[in-house]
Amino acid sequence: MIVSGMVAYAAAATVDKPTGFLGSLATAAEDFIKVFNKGGSVLLSLMGGILPTLIVLLTAVNALVRLIGAEKIENLGTIAARPGIQYYPVRYIILPFVSVFMLTNPMAYTMGRFLPERLKPAFYDSAVSFVHPILGIFPHANPGELFVYLGIATGIQQLGYGLGDLAVRYLLVGLVVIFIRGIVTEAITAKMMSRAEKAA
Amino acid sequence: MDGLTAIVVKIGRAVGGVVGTLYQAGRDAVDTVIRNVIPFMAFISFIIGLILTTGIGEWIAKGIKGSASSLPGLLLISVVCAIPILSPLLGPGAVIAQIVGTLLGVEIGKGNIPAQYSLPALFAINPQVGCDFIPVGLALGEAEPETVEIGVPAVLFSRLITGPLAVVIAYFASFGLYTSHK
Numbered sequence: 001m002i003v004s005g006m007v008a009y010a011a012a013a014t015v016d017k018p019t020g021f022l023g024s025l026a027t028a029a030e031d032f033i034k035v036f037n038k039g040g041s042v043l044l045s046l047m048g049g050i051l052p053t054l055i056v057l058l059t060a061v062n063a064l065v066r067l068i069g070a071e072k073i074e075n076l077g078t079i080a081a082r083p084g085i086q087y088y089p090v091r092y093i094i095l096p097f098v099s100v101f102m103l104t105n106p107m108a109y110t111m112g113r114f115l116p117e118r119l120k121p122a123f124y125d126s127a128v129s130f131v132h133p134i135l136g137i138f139p140h141a142n143p144g145e146l147f148v149y150l151g152i153a154t155g156i157q158q159l160g161y162g163l164g165d166l167a168v169r170y171l172l173v174g175l176v177v178i179f180i181r182g183i184v185t186e187a188i189t190a191k192m193m194s195r196a197e198k199a200a
Numbered sequence: 201m202d203g204l205t206a207i208v209v210k211i212g213r214a215v216g217g218v219v220g221t222l223y224q225a226g227r228d229a230v231d232t233v234i235r236n237v238i239p240f241m242a243f244i245s246f247i248i249g250l251i252l253t254t255g256i257g258e259w260i261a262k263g264i265k266g267s268a269s270s271l272p273g274l275l276l277i278s279v280v281c282a283i284p285i286l287s288p289l290l291g292p293g294a295v296i297a298q299i300v301g302t303l304l305g306v307e308i309g310k311g312n313i314p315a316q317y318s319l320p321a322l323f324a325i326n327p328q329v330g331c332d333f334i335p336v337g338l339a340l341g342e343a344e345p346e347t348v349e350i351g352v353p354a355v356l357f358s359r360l361i362t363g364p365l366a367v368v369i370a371y372f373a374s375f376g377l378y379t380s381h382k
Contacts, residue, residue: 031253039249046241051233058229059222066221106333112341121351124337125358128330132294132322140229144236145294147244148326151301152318155308159315161378169319173373177323177366185358192350 050150054139061140070102077114080123091119092182093175096127097134105131105142118193122186126178133174136167244302251306260303268304269313271371274324275364282327282363284356291332300325315378320370327363331356 018026076098080091099108108127112120131142135149149170153163250256267273281290290296304321307313313321330337334352343351 035249035253036246037249038253039245039247042248042252043241043245046245047238051237051241054237055226055229055233058232059226062225062228063222066225067218106337106340109337109340110342112338112343115341117344117347120338120341120343120347121334121354124330124334124341124351125355128333128337132297132326132329143232144240145298146237147240147298148294148301149322151244151298151303151305152308152322153305154302155305155310155313156315156318156378158309159311159378161315165377166318169370169373169377170322173319173323173366173370176369177362180365180369181358181362184362185354188358189350189354192354196346196350 046154054143058140058143061138065102068102073098073102073111074114077111081115081119088183089179091115091123092126092179095123096130096178096182097175099127100130100134100141101138104140105145108141118189119186121189122182125185126182129178129181130174133170133177136163136170240298244298247299247302248306251303260307268307268321268324269317271320271368274317274320274367274371278324278327278363278367279360281325282359284353284360287328287331287356287359288334289332290328291330294326294329297326297329316374319374319377320367323363323366323370327359327366331359 017023076090076095080087080095095111096108099111102108103110105128108131109124111127112123115123132145132148134141135146136153139146149167153166156163156166251260267277281287301322304313304318304325308315308318334355335348338348338351
């Protein structure tokens with residue numbers, strides 16, 4: 001209240017610019033408060049623009065997850081643990097996606113318990129790498145780290161472009177990246193484990 | 201009569217259950233927003249205010265502009281963030297990624313960085329995701345201590361490969377993104 005009143009007064013003033021020692025103090029004070037006024041208007045636009053949608057979306061998805069029941073996805077974990085090349089996409093695309101969507105960060109990593117030890121690091125790598133690409137479309141999965149995506153998305157919004165294109169591409173590229181990450185980490189883990197066994 | 205009562209009770213329970221779930225979901229949503237989202241928004245707003253009103257913005261813009269608006273520059277950022285010693289330090293709470301993301305967002309908004317680069321940049325600033333959390337994450341998956349011992353370096357080294365690779369993939373996936381507007 002006081003702050004906005006001060007600025008309104010400064011803007012309406014038609015007197016000469018203050019000079020001398022007190023004048024420079026006054027200018028410094030105005031510059032100081034300008035930083036926070038700008039920050040405040042940014043905060044207001046964030047809270048007015050994104051927050052209402054986010055709350056409604058969070059409510060809807062939370063309800064959906066509760067109604068489906070998180071325990072329903074446990075079967076998927078056992079399927080993903082099967083050997084064979086056709087289960088790679090299940091393990092490093094579908095399972096991370098479903099875990100992060102249903103259990104959210106950080107409980108999603110508990111799904112690793114269905115996998116054999118040698119696959120656990122790869123699954124963790126895959127799942128944790130997906131907690132940000134999912135944010136563009138499903139922010140409920142990791143609301144505390146929303147600004148990894150939103151920081152850049154705000155810039156796009158300022159240019160007047162739609163966010164849909166970026167959000168969809170971020171999600172899809174994210175899926176490709178977590179798939180590759182799972183495979184690479186699985187290979188590295190296998191190599192390090194066999195080396196450790198030889199040394200022992 | 202007993203049958204009718206049973207049906208009424210059943211319907212009542214089911215409706216009550218759904219409404220209760222929705223209400224609880226709303227409570228959780230508001231709780232998350234107040235505890236996790238708004239505090240970060242306040243913090244980010246302060247940083248944006250600082251960037252936009254002081255000279256810091258120009259200074260950052262000069263530093264970032266060269267590296268964030270070309271593929272080699274973005275690759276360099278991702279390699280630095282993926283260095284196994286640095287990545288666990290950069291990870292916690294994704295705070296670094298969120299701040300850098302916001303800085304880049306401001307520069308994109310001002311037109312200093314082409315909008316097309318938003319997609320590869322999202323991956324370039326984030327190869328360290330979860331690198332601070334590997335032991336905890338593996339413990340949540342009920343991993344043995346031996347697995348954790350091998351898993352931590354395995355994930356960290358993997359990021360050196362997959363971090364820059366993700367940027368390259370995102371770069372090629374960004375063709376046609378926000379370019380027709382120009």
